[in-house]
Amino acid sequence: PIFIDAEKYGMTRDGLYCRMKEQNVLGRRYFYPLISTFGTYRGLQSAMPENLINACKMADCVICLPMHHALGDGDIKRVLDCIM
Numbered sequence: 423p424i425f426i427d428a429e430k431y432g433m434t435r436d437g438l439y440c441r442m443k444e445q446n447v448l449g450r451r452y453f454y455p456l457i458s459t460f461g462t463y464r465g466l467q468s469a470m471p472e473n474l475i476n477a478c479k480m481a482d483c484v485i486c487l488p489m490h491h492a493l494g495d496g497d498i499k500r501v502l503d504c505i506m
Contacts, residue, residue: 423486435483442504450486
């Protein structure tokens with residue numbers, strides 16, 4: 423996983439996710455969506471975003487890059503080209 427600081431990077435995590443997807447590079451938005459946003463929990467005081475500041479921050483900025491045994495040098499270059 424990598425953490426995207428939109429201000430420093432110039433793009434949000436979701437922007438990078440879309441760019442990667444357009445290039446058929448399938449990353450995964452980690453911790454997204456937060457369980458606290460599910461209907462079962464949404465109304466609970468403990469699930470309010472102001473009570474989950476760190477969880478919300480992580481849910482908005484982390485993306486997992488592709489990683490598996492068959493990832494070749496060309497695939498790695500495509501991933502890097504998307505994020506650089």
